[in-house]
Amino acid sequence: EVQLVESGGGLVQPGGSLKLSCAASGFTFSGSAMHWVRQASGKGLEWVGRIRSKANSYATAYAASVKGRFTISRDDSKNTAYLQMNSLKTEDTAVYYCTRPGVYGSGTHYGYWGQGTLVTVSS
């Protein structure tokens, strides 16, 4: 069974940093891209970024709203993806989900999701 478990959320002051983790199990982590998606309270889903597999050179991509402040990385030996968030703003307050592509068809969908971890940016 595929499982994604996020951790590391919490309260941080504006301008501060936080690092989220996503522990994966139940599939070949090293072969899968991993994405981060966030959702502010009462708002819609916002794609944050993704990291591809080693076979795809660990290529990363980010939403314009976080580019230059957030960094996605992974440790395939630990089956874990990370989201390093720097220079945090109040508008970064959200539940952060890690998600991976599904196994159907083109694989361009988000087939598996974690339970999310809440990040609150406030003074």
Added chain:
Amino acid sequence: QSALTQPASVSGSPGQSITISCTGTSSDVGGYNYVSWYQQHPGKAPKLMIYDVSNRPSGVSNRFSGSKSGNTASLTISGLQAEDEADYYCSSYTSSRGVFGGGTKLTVL
């Protein structure tokens, strides 16, 4: 990319059918047959309902169906049930970044 455009809300009575639209551009919805739909109940993670425009993952009811015409994709739910009340989001593959719709709240009257 900007978010895909969805109606903020739709409603229907039990047993009826509803359709939720998702409008993008030729760079996302119109450029690829890679539209997916997600259902989200309050406090829960999203759940994949449709992938590649019109395909259902195993375990998803055949009351859910998807289609696409040009730059607009659609999700249709037939035989509405109380449990279908939730938020629905579309998403499309793009060449570089992920993109979601703004979400549609479905109310079952």
